[in-house]
Amino acid sequence: MLLAVLAAAAVLVVVAIVVSGGGGSGDKAKGRPAAAQKATGAIPGQKESAEMLAGIPQSNIYLGNPAAPVRVVEFADLQCPFCREYSLQVLPRLVQDYVRSGKVRMEFRTLSFLGKESVTAGRAAAAAAQQDKLWNFVDVLYFNQGEENSGYVTPSFLQRVNRAAGVDPAKAAAFAASPASLKPLTTANALGDRLGVQSTPTILVGRRGGKLTAVQADPTDVSGFKAAIDGALGQA
């Protein structure tokens, strides 16, 4: 009796393990079969970022319709915990409500002032941008963000994030190691200085071609950002 129960339990556990960790219905809906995720080694955030960004055009650091009337510019450090909160709690709502409908185009500017690992992660982000997968990369990285400068941004960590974000890891590693990967960081730094960015995350909102204004809002609460975007959309 006991042996039969143990055997049945073992079979059920094995089935549950095979189904878990990336085999959810959401992946299948987005054309990412469980087997593909298993092969790449599913990590936290893979499913969520794929779902959030599915079908939205990306070009280098930009996300969404190039002709969108409003632009939202995010200045963030990949090691900054509040940037993570914004990215995981607020961004999905904004993408769903404004970017997906073509009203907003987003732009991600990577700052790297928190230390050596911010630079390493930032250069990897630049490589993901080269493959038009920056937003997936950033989102997956935030899901897996570790303790600041604790040594977690290793080549194998970046490889896992790249795979989960749909970035070609070999090409990305080669670009990240080249001097060209530093350019977007210096550009973002200079632009941030020019726009008066003093902390991260700083989110600026404005009409296309118009002046950008920093949103003064709790980075974990979507309402302040929605109000700013609605305001920009409402301007004639």
Added chain:
Amino acid sequence: MSDRRLRQVAVVLAVIGLGVAGYLTYVHYEGIKPVCGLGGDCEKVQTSAWAELAGVPVALLGLIGYAAILVTLFIEREEALVAGALIALVGFGFSAYLTYRELFSIDAICPWCVASAVIMTLLAIVMTARLLRVPSDHRGAIPYVG
């Protein structure tokens, strides 16, 4: 320990498990951050790829599991005992796997999840102990001693 005492222990464990899994299910559907002490990162665990099984939150599966075990404890039939032990053992095995993922894949620990894993482990032990008390030649309903 008598079967009556084992059953009482199992009822207490299943009720505590219901509370833990119920809380985790609640925060999952409400989208709020769980209260997470002991240096854990419940949010990271709750938002990981392993937080759902075929689209169903594992917290909800736990809730259903504890409820089912509780129901079997009040049915005086051998089939109910077998079903209860089976659910507890499956719960134990899957909890062990999820704890492994917390430690080695997600790199974060959710104390609520660990609490549930401990409760399910204890339930698996108690339910297996009850099952071992059933005579091997027994075919009918077990004598109720509760």
